[in-house]
Amino acid sequence: MRGDSPTFSFEFFPPKTPAAAEILYQTIRDLESYTPHFVSVTYGAGGSTRDLTHDLVERIQHATKLDPIPHLTCICHNEDEVEAILVRYARSAIGNILALGGDRPRDIPYNKSRDSFQHAIDLVKFIRRFNESGAHPDRRGFGIGVAGFPEGHPATPNRLVEMDHLKAKVDAGADYIVTQLFFDNRDFLDFRERCALADIHIPIIAGIMPVTSMNGFKRIAELAGGARFPAKLLRALQRCENDPEGVRRVGVHFALEQCHDLLDNNVAGIHFYTLNRSDATRIIFDSLGIPRRRSAQTPTVQSSEEVRKRLAN
């Protein structure tokens, strides 16, 4: 994470149906040749979707040349469960974990006071202790990422206090920050400056999600609570709201301009929220003119087909 050039990475979520799995495997096949620095896999609020995360992370680790980073959350977990997950990931030589508070479950009864970890910082400390125990095959243990919110997190309206919480996570051992999606780069750049003022000097990776449909756009507003949509983007979307292809082009173009500007401003990395689709990310990536990294081996068409088969088994 501490290299000179920016990192590029992709986020996936675990598919729940065989059809959705097929789409994801195709996406992984499409994106593998872009040699991202890592791909991350989200973590659900409970039950079987959590096993899907573990399985997908291990499949990516063993069947592809990608470096998967699992998300792990505090919600509905005790220490023994988290330790078992860390042991499993360590055995699979997973190198990094994104330690998060987690979204509240919507469809199961939930009592936060029963969780062993109240905030992401508790998870960061626990992973640090795990690292120190020497249980990871790499003596450095897991690298630890945490979340950052350029526009602020809805649960802490006091932005000074919020920055104190972020600083505490960093002091507890976080190695890098991945941000919530944002549409106005000024929010990200100002957040980065505020982090520097708070003595936070770890890499801050920008989360980018291209709008690809009007429905998707409305879902973003719902899920990424507090996300601010600049008038420039809204105006462009309004002009073509009845033309799905036009919406997609506007969304991709807007995200591309954001990426160019972030690169001009020496961003440490760009993390694409792919929603398990590759089209928008590929167009952006190709248009940025980023050379493929030589260190990761670019798979041939044949071997990527092999990858798809191995992922599916």
Ligand SMILES: Cc1cc2nc3c(=O)[nH]c(=O)nc-3n(C[C@H](O)[C@H](O)[C@H](O)COP(=O)(O)OP(=O)(O)OC[C@H]3O[C@@H](n4cnc5c(N)ncnc54)[C@H](O)[C@@H]3O)c2cc1C
């Ligand atoms: C890059 C990224 C990936 C994500 N992936 C997932 C995922 O896979 N699964 C999922 O469920 N959710 C995911 N989320 C959503 C995230 O879990 C929620 O937004 C969550 O509410 C905040 O997570 P956090 O890690 O910042 O939590 P925390 O650091 O625990 O912060 C949550 C809130 O509590 C406050 N706080 C922190 N520490 C303290 C303290 N000591 N005392 C009082 N208040 C405190 C913070 O200011 C903040 O308002 C992701 C978010 C991002 C940005």
